[in-house]
Amino acid sequence: MKYTITAHKIIAVLSFLILSAVQFFLVYNTYELKNKQYYIQEKELIKKEYSTSVQSDLIFPGGAKILDTAIYNNLNKMEQLYRSDERAFNAFTQYLLDSTVRVLRRAENMDSLLAYTRKKHAIRTELAYGLCIDILEVSFGKRQFISIYNKEQRYPRIGDSLQRPSGLWLGGDLKHVNENNKIVTVSVGGVADRTYRIAYSFYVDTKHRKIAILQRMMPTFALSLFSILVVVLIFFITLRNWIRQKKLSEMKSDFINSITHEFHTPLAAIIVANKTLQNDKVNVSRETVQPLTEVIERQSDRLKKLITQVLDITSMSQLTLKKETRSLHHLLDEILLDYKLKLNGVPVVLTLEKNAVRDEVSLDPFWFTTILLNIFDNAIKYNRQESKEITVATVNDKKNILVRIADNGIGMTAATQRHLFDKFYRDTQLLNGEIKGLGLGLYYVKQAIEAHHWQIDIESREGAGSIFTITIPLT
Known part of the structure; x- marks a missing residue:
């Protein structure tokens, strides 16, 4: 019995772990799906206000002037270095980007734009944002653009705090930027032969995105947990009843074996004594018969008590005093x-x-x-x-x-x-x-x-x- 119960418990634990793993996988996939589908209702309003604010500008209001000053003032020097010493060109453009991005970070004012948008449209949701440069290229003629920054690469001479997987970080307190919270990506290039072009992205999300998604998933979590608890409870009740029934069955088998043995002992003695009395070769006298009758009496009394015990099993629950x-x-x-x-x-x-x-x-x-x-x-x-x-x-x-x-x-x-x-x-x-x-x-x-x-x-x-x-x- 011990082996059987232990085996069932091991199977139950393994089944529970598999069920929990499947439930976790389903819940996790549901979370990922909701995360991709999740969007703030005010996304289009923010996109519209942002597009309006940079309609004749770059990145944020006042950003174009900073970039134009940095790029156009150094365009000739960059061209000379590019044509004479590519290594010096790369070093110079990185230093130029580093200093330019630091100026842009100090001038960045998207928090004011978001505050204005929230007030204008009565948005109550707390928002976080991120602003990044994705690509920056320059052209020295014939509109053949040369990359001086691409977010897919790492630049050792640009400060580590400015470089993120999403690009050159210009500002914002959004910790995780991705396609789910991207408001817009803008790619702009000048029309002249000697010019530059830039691609940048603006991200906005609620400050507690994960909590908001998890709150929406509470019914799913509750249902999943409830189903696991029900399965565990049903299994526990079933196993407990099964063990009880198995134990009772074994007890009954032991009882039948024991009572059979107990019945056989007095019956065998009675049969032997009776056959001895019936034997014609035995001398019938009081001295001979008395011990045999005493054996029959004692064993009959023993048998009576055994029968009484068996009958008492059904009557004990109704015992009266x-x-x-x-x-x-x-x-x-x-x-x-x-x-x-x-x-x-x-x-x-x-x-x-x-x-x-x-x-x-x-x-x-x-x-x-x-x-x-x-x-x-x-x-x-x-x-x-x-x-x-x-x-x-x-x-x-x-x-x-x-x-x-x-x-x-x-x-x-x-x-x-x-x-x-x-x-x-x-x-x-x-x-x-x-x-x-x-x-x-x-x-x-x-x-x-x-x-x-x-x-x-x-x-x-x-x-x-x-x-x-x-x-x-x-x-």
Whole structure:
């Protein structure tokens, strides 16, 4: 059973991990799809206002003047270097770009444009933006353009803080620029032969784009999580019920095997004794017949008790009590006296310690006797000591009388104690098949305790004996 349950648990964990991975993959793809589809509703308004502001300008209002000054004032020098020393040309253009971009960054004023746009169109969404140069080329004639900057390349003489994967960073607080939040890309070139052309991009997005997308995906997240929890819950309930049913099935099989064996023993003795009596060769005398009839009587009585136990399994749940007010000490004297007679030479030291001052209780004498006898039987059965000891002691607390039954037997593990009162339960590993039984004795004890509304507690550890404590309210 352990192997089967472990295998099922491993399969369940693997299935759960696969299901979680599939769910994560689907949710992640949904997020990516929404991220691509997500756009701010005011995108067209911002694009219109931006296009208007740079209609006769570059990058931002005032940007064309800065670029024209930097490029045209150095166009001749760039041409000379390009035709004479390409390496010097590259170094000069990089230094020129570095200084020009720094001037553009100081002059950049797109935050003012966004503030104006938000106010004009009553936009409440917090916005972040980014402004980048993508490409910058110059022409020294015949409109043959030479690249002095391309965002796909890295330029060692331009400051690292100015270069980003998106291009030369001119300003803005947008952390992640991409095609999803691009407002516009503008490519502009002069009409003269000696001129330059530039491509730049403007990006705008909400300041909390991911949070906004995740909020939109909350139903998806909730549904995904709910489905996983439902699957786990259903599996847990199914596995628990399956384990219970499997355990019950095995217990029933053990019970059938045990009761079959128990029935066979007295029946075999009765059959043998009966055949002996029927044998014509046996001399019929009182001395010969008496032992055989005693065997039949004892084994018939044993068989009757076994049948009664089996029938009691179905009736214990409907147990009814016939309570009487009795002196517990007097009842214990009777029970222990009868039990000592039953032992008939078995080496057991049975002791009664009457420490309680008050002992008047309301109980059913038959079922109280059944409780003690079953505990006594177990204390002797599960005991490997040469001299077996059972001590019954009584003590009072404020409202109750406590009956403690202590033995010097083999004791119990914590796992055994958890299942001790279960129907048909027997610790087969501990017993190793050496002790026969049906696993019903302590089940009867628990049923009788609950019917009286009493309490029973166990103190035990393996190899150190056990103590059963029954708490009974005083009358």
